[in-house]
Amino acid sequence: MLDALWWLFPACLVTGSVVGVLAGLLGIGGGLLVxxxxxxxxxxxxxxxxxxMPMALATSLASIVLTASSSARNHYRMGNTDIRVIRTLLPGILLGGLMGSALADHLPAEVLPRVFGGIVMLLALQMFVSMRxxxxxxxxxxxxxxxxxxxVIGIVSSLAGIGGGSLIVPYLSHFGVEMRKAIGSAxxxxxxLAISGMTGFVIFGLHHEQPLPAYSLGYVYLPALLGIAxxxxxxxxxxxxxxxxxxxxIIKQVFSVFLLLVALSMLF
Known part of the structure; x- marks a missing residue:
């Protein structure tokens, strides 16, 4: 992959700029696009x-660690987090993140894109229906x-390479957590969650039988990570x-349709 760095890195820079705008505009994690x-x-x-697919998922989770930390810190400073909620939800999320990365490492190469496509399709439908x-x-x-x-949230999020906000926010709001606190806690x-999933992908990638490309840390491809983040x-x-x-x-509705098209392309 060394010869491809001259175009791969700029492509990741462009991807990261789009991801950042969508994250700020729609409040979504970048994994659905990355x-x-x-x-x-x-x-x-x-x-x-x-x-x-393992490299795409791992690199996506690693980029979420870097980009979401700033958002989480700002929410904490503004008092938008509920420590009780985080403390009770975190053990399962950490466990699920590791389990999801282990499952992704063992799934056949032709199955993992379909798993991702199915998850994205459900998330797109959830995004569309939640507004109505x-x-x-x-x-x-x-x-x-x-x-x-x-x-469950950790496993699904790790398999999709996302930070889990699109799952955690509706989960918490369903159980009566005020929306501002739900978003901050998520x-x-x-x-x-991203740290847990990324760690699993790094560990399993380091022990993979076939050598991974240069500049990889396990399944995390560092040039793509730096460009996106x-x-x-x-x-x-x-x-x-x-x-x-x-x-x-309206933008959320359009984006949910876009995600459905992405899901269908990954499925078929």
Whole structure:
């Protein structure tokens, strides 16, 4: 992949700039866009088929660690986090993140894109429907319930290479957590989820039978990580500013349709 760096790195810079704007505008994690883009770029750069999806997922999670940390820190400073919620949800999320990366490492190369496509399709439908259906609340679950819920969220998020905010926010709001606290707590949990999933991908990648490309840390491809994170951090603020000027609910509907198309392309 060394010969492809001259075009792969600029492509990741462009991807990161778009991811940053969408993250600020729609409040989503970048994995929903980063993973499909990298799964398209890595084969062109000469990556082996069995490496493509694990590398895309791992690099996406690593970029989330870098970009989401700033958001989580700002939410914490503004008092938008609920420590009780984070403390009860975090063990399951950490466990699920590792389990998801282990599962991704053992799934056949032709199956993993379909798993990602299925998850993205469900997330796109959830994004579209959530704007039309009135939310309901239920009593906050016990520690055991949150352990189970966090584990499922961690597994699904790690398999999709996302920070889990699109799952954690509706999960918390369903159980009566005020939306501002749900978003702030989800951003904090998302950082740890990404760290957990990324760590698993690094460990399993280091022990992979076939050698990975140069400049890889396990399954994390460092040039792509630096390109995506380098620009997404800078453009997130522009996305936040656009929320006051653009019809975000319409953009979310358009983006959910886009995600459905991405899911279908990964499935078929």
């Amino acid at each position: 993973v499909p883009v990298l799964s398209y770029l890595f084969p062109l750069a000469g990556a082996l088929p069995e490496h493509v 259906v009135k939310a309901t609340t239920a009593p906050f679950p016990s520690r055991v319930g949150n352990l189970a819920g966090g584990t 951003s904090m949990c998302g950082v740890f 380098g620009t997404s951090v800078l453009t997130t603020g522009y996305g936040v500013k656009l929320t006051t000027r653009l019809p975000v609910h």
